[in-house]
Amino acid sequence: xxxxxxxxxxxxxxxxxxxxxxxxxxxxGNPYLFWYVQYPNRGLQFLLKYITGDNLVKGSYGFxxxxxxxxxxxxxxxxxxxxxxxxxxxxxxxxxxxxxxxxTFGTGTRLQVTL
Amino acid sequence: xxxxxxxxSHQVTQMGQEVILRCVPISNHLYFYWYRQILGQKVEFLVxxxxxxxxxxxxxxxxxxxxxxxDGSNFTLKIRSTKLEDSAMYFCASSEKRGTDTQYFGPGTxxxxx
Numbered sequence: 001x002x003x004x005x006x007x008x009x010x011x012x013x014x015x016x017x018x019x020x021x022x023x024x025x026x027x028x029g030n031p032y033l034f035w036y037v038q039y040p041n042r043g044l045q046f047l048l049k050y051i052t053g054d055n056l057v058k059g060s061y062g063f064x065x066x067x068x069x070x071x072x073x074x075x076x077x078x079x080x081x082x083x084x085x086x087x088x089x090x091x092x093x094x095x096x097x098x099x100x101x102x103x104t105f106g107t108g109t110r111l112q113v114t115l
Numbered sequence: 116x117x118x119x120x121x122x123x124s125h126q127v128t129q130m131g132q133e134v135i136l137r138c139v140p141i142s143n144h145l146y147f148y149w150y151r152q153i154l155g156q157k158v159e160f161l162v163x164x165x166x167x168x169x170x171x172x173x174x175x176x177x178x179x180x181x182x183x184x185x186d187g188s189n190f191t192l193k194i195r196s197t198k199l200e201d202s203a204m205y206f207c208a209s210s211e212k213r214g215t216d217t218q219y220f221g222p223g224t225x226x227x228x229x
Contacts, residue, residue, distance in 0.1 A: 034217070043119070043206060044158070044220040090158060101146065101171050101213050102160035 002027040004091050006106035013081045013113055021076040021109045023091030032094040033074040034103065035065055039087045047089075050074060061085070081113045117141040119221035121207050127227045128197055136192045136224045138207030147190045148208040148218060149182065151175070158206065164190065165213070197228045 003026045013019045025031055032051055036044040048059025055067045065076045074091060088110050092103040120139045128134050140147050149161040162172040164182050181193045190209075194201055204225050208218040 036220070041222075043121075043222040044208075046217050046219060049217060092158075101148070101163040101165075102173070103150075103158075103218060104160065105158040107157045 002093050002095055002104045004093050004104055004106035006091055006109045008109050010110045010112060015083050015113050015115050016080055019078050019081045019111065021089050021111060023074045023076065023106060024072050025074060025093040026072065027093050027095050030096040032096055033067060034092040035059065035076050036090045036092060037087045038090065044090065083113050083115060086111055086113045119207055119209055119219055121221040121224050123224060124222065125225045127229065130199060130228055131196050134194050134197055134226060136205050138190045138221055139188050140190055140207065140209030141219060144209035144211050146210045146213050149192045150206045150208065151203040152206065153203045199228050202226055202228045
């Protein structure tokens with residue numbers, strides 16, 4: 001079975017400071033990893049994904065994530081946070097098998113960026 | 116930019132009633148999904164659909180649930196006899212391919228069962 005852990009319910013950071021939102025995963029075989037963001041009363045918006053290749057993946061709005069196979073982690077990062085980044089962030093994993101399609105999500109981390 | 120749309124945004128129903136949640140996936144996408152998020156909990160996979168048949172479903176997706184693509188644009192989720200515990204936000208998603216492809220999500224339908 002595949003699973004995702006987001007150990008922090010909330011991350012607080014001051015605007016302009018770097019941010020990290022943590023994610024670890026468990027899946028059979030090689031993973032496909034995704035980050036989504038959810039703003040209030042909105043759906044899930046895709047930020048970035050790791051499929052293969054370079055362990056550092058760049059995505060929308062200046063976000064990036066680093067895939068670390070030995071630590072089974074896929075932490076989301078941004079060098080300089082904005083107040084407008086405040087939202088709920090979800091990490092998700094999908095198994096790299098022929099028939100798999102479902103995404104398994106973590107419980108989400110609320111990012112609060114303050115002035 | 117193409118988007119997944121869902122209607123209605125909020126549905127209130129009585130326990131035991133049937134509800135149909137509607138989704139219009141992105142037009143060139145071939146794979147369709149339903150997920151749900153009970154308030155305060157994680158997003159959970161319900162079902163995936165391709166080529167007019169279910170390709171994968173979770174334990175949640177029991178006989179009370181069904182999906183259909185009634186025409187070339189709509190994708191629906193039907194709950195035959197709603198229970199209180201079906202109250203949740205239901206998200207539709209679509210992807211162009213299955214493998215490595217990104218699933219794009221709609222804004223969700225909040226279902227409240229009284």
